[in-house]
Amino acid sequence: MLPLPPFEYHAPRTLPEALRILRDHPGDAMPMAGGTDLLPNLKHGLYGARHVVGLRGLEELRGVRERPDGSLALGALTSIAEISRHPLVRARLPSLAAAASQVAGPQLREMGTLGGNLCLDTRCVYINQTHFWRQALGYCLKKDGTVCHVVQGGQRCVAAASNDTAPALWSLGARVRLASAAGERELPLRELYVADGVRNSVRREDEILVEAIVPPLPEGLRAGFSKLRMRAAIDFPALSVAVALFAPAGKVERLSLVVSALAARPHEVRGLERLTGRPWGPELLREAGELAQRQCHPLTNINVDPEWRRAVLPAYVRKAFESAGALPGKSP
Ligand SMILES: Cc1cc2nc3c(=O)[nH]c(=O)nc-3n(C[C@H](O)[C@H](O)[C@H](O)COP(=O)(O)OP(=O)(O)OC[C@H]3O[C@@H](n4cnc5c(N)ncnc54)[C@H](O)[C@@H]3O)c2cc1C
Ligand code: SF4
Structure with missing residues (x-):
C-alpha cells in the first residue's frame, strides 16, 4: 500500500473560510472534494501541496436548483451519483445524466x-x-522531468482530459462560476480548459469552482453521450463523445459535438455549422462522424490502441446520437 505524504488537513465550514485558507497558502494548498483522484495522485507524488482544504463541509456548494431564468445550477459538491439520478438532470440534461x-x-x-x-x-x-516507476523512466514534462514519452521531442504535455461530465456540459453551453478570496468570475466551460496537460485549466490555485450553470435549452433539444472504455464497470474513458442536436421539424438548427479523452482539452468538432438548415438524416449523421474522425487524433497517452480508438470514433458518434434518441429514422 502506498503511503500518503504528510499534509495539514483543513476542514472549513463556509466558502469564504475555505477561500481564505487557499489565499493564505499560495501554491501550497489544494481543495479536496471526494478525494477519489486527489488522494491517489498525492500517493503517487504528483503534487507538493502541504495543505489540503476539505470542501465537504461547504453545504452551500451542494445540490441542483432551477434559477428564475430557467437555467439549472449544479453545485460543485453534488455527488456524481446524485447528478446521474437527479430528476431535473435526467429530464433536462440527459447527456449529463448518462x-x-x-x-x-x-x-x-x-x-x-x-x-x-x-x-x-x-x-x-x-x-x-508510482514515484519509483516514474523515476525509473526519468520522469516527464508533467512532473519532475523535461521530456514527453508520448510525443517524442514534444514541448507540451498531451495527457488526456478524462472527465466525462466535461464534454456533456460543454456541448450544452454550460458556464462555470469560480470564487476566490478576491471575488468571483463566471466563464463558459469551454474556456476553462487549455491545451496543456501539465495544468489544463485556467482556474487559479486560489479559486474554488462553485457551480456549473446550464442555460435554458430549447424544447425538443436532444442531448446524448457515449463512452468507450475497456471495462464498462469502472474504467476511465478511452473516448467520450457528447452531442446536442436541435432539429425542429427535422431541420438542423443547432448541432454540437464534443469529443474527449484525446489530449489535454476536450475537442469541439469544427465545421458543423455547414450542416445547419439541412434535414437531419443518415447522410448528416455520417458527415458528423467523418468530421469528428478527421479532426480527432488519439495518442498513446492512454493504454488503448490510438488507431483503433480513431477507427471506432464514428461508431461512438452514432451511439451518442442513439443515446439522445436522435438516430435518423428511429423514433425516440
Ligand atoms: C478507478 C477509478 C476510475 C475512474 N473512472 C473515471 C471515469 O470513468 N470518468 C471520470 O470522469 N472520472 C473517473 N475517475 C476519477 C474520479 O473518481 C472522478 O473524476 C470524480 O468525479 C472526481 O471527483 P472528486 O470529488 O473525488 O475529486 P477530488 O479527487 O476531490 O479532486 C480532483 C481535483 O479537482 C480539484 N477540486 C475538487 N473539487 C474542486 C472544486 N470545487 N473547485 C476547485 N478544485 C476542485 C482537486 O484539487 C483535485 O485537483 C476514476 C477514478 C478512479 C479511482
Ligand atoms: S503526455 Fe504523458 S509522458 Fe508526455 S509529458 Fe504529459 S504526462 Fe508526461
Missing part, C-alpha cells in the same frame, strides 16, 4: 463530485504511476 452514470464505478460516483470531475487532473499512462 455521462455521470458512466463515471468510474458505484462507490466512486457516491464519493466523487461534479466539481472534482470538472477540475480533474489530466491522465497519462506515463504519469499515473
Whole structure:
C-alpha cells in the first residue's frame, strides 16, 4: 500500500473560510472534494501541496436548483451519483445524466463530485504511476522531468482530459462560476480548459469552482453521450463523445459535438455549422462522424490502441446520437 505524504488537513465550514485558507497558502494548498483522484495522485507524488482544504463541509456548494431564468445550477459538491439520478438532470440534461452514470464505478460516483470531475487532473499512462516507476523512466514534462514519452521531442504535455461530465456540459453551453478570496468570475466551460496537460485549466490555485450553470435549452433539444472504455464497470474513458442536436421539424438548427479523452482539452468538432438548415438524416449523421474522425487524433497517452480508438470514433458518434434518441429514422 502506498503511503500518503504528510499534509495539514483543513476542514472549513463556509466558502469564504475555505477561500481564505487557499489565499493564505499560495501554491501550497489544494481543495479536496471526494478525494477519489486527489488522494491517489498525492500517493503517487504528483503534487507538493502541504495543505489540503476539505470542501465537504461547504453545504452551500451542494445540490441542483432551477434559477428564475430557467437555467439549472449544479453545485460543485453534488455527488456524481446524485447528478446521474437527479430528476431535473435526467429530464433536462440527459447527456449529463448518462455521462455521470458512466463515471468510474458505484462507490466512486457516491464519493466523487461534479466539481472534482470538472477540475480533474489530466491522465497519462506515463504519469499515473508510482514515484519509483516514474523515476525509473526519468520522469516527464508533467512532473519532475523535461521530456514527453508520448510525443517524442514534444514541448507540451498531451495527457488526456478524462472527465466525462466535461464534454456533456460543454456541448450544452454550460458556464462555470469560480470564487476566490478576491471575488468571483463566471466563464463558459469551454474556456476553462487549455491545451496543456501539465495544468489544463485556467482556474487559479486560489479559486474554488462553485457551480456549473446550464442555460435554458430549447424544447425538443436532444442531448446524448457515449463512452468507450475497456471495462464498462469502472474504467476511465478511452473516448467520450457528447452531442446536442436541435432539429425542429427535422431541420438542423443547432448541432454540437464534443469529443474527449484525446489530449489535454476536450475537442469541439469544427465545421458543423455547414450542416445547419439541412434535414437531419443518415447522410448528416455520417458527415458528423467523418468530421469528428478527421479532426480527432488519439495518442498513446492512454493504454488503448490510438488507431483503433480513431477507427471506432464514428461508431461512438452514432451511439451518442442513439443515446439522445436522435438516430435518423428511429423514433425516440
Ligand atoms: C478507478 C477509478 C476510475 C475512474 N473512472 C473515471 C471515469 O470513468 N470518468 C471520470 O470522469 N472520472 C473517473 N475517475 C476519477 C474520479 O473518481 C472522478 O473524476 C470524480 O468525479 C472526481 O471527483 P472528486 O470529488 O473525488 O475529486 P477530488 O479527487 O476531490 O479532486 C480532483 C481535483 O479537482 C480539484 N477540486 C475538487 N473539487 C474542486 C472544486 N470545487 N473547485 C476547485 N478544485 C476542485 C482537486 O484539487 C483535485 O485537483 C476514476 C477514478 C478512479 C479511482
Ligand atoms: S503526455 Fe508526455 S509529458 Fe504529459 S504526462 Fe504523458 S509522458 Fe508526461
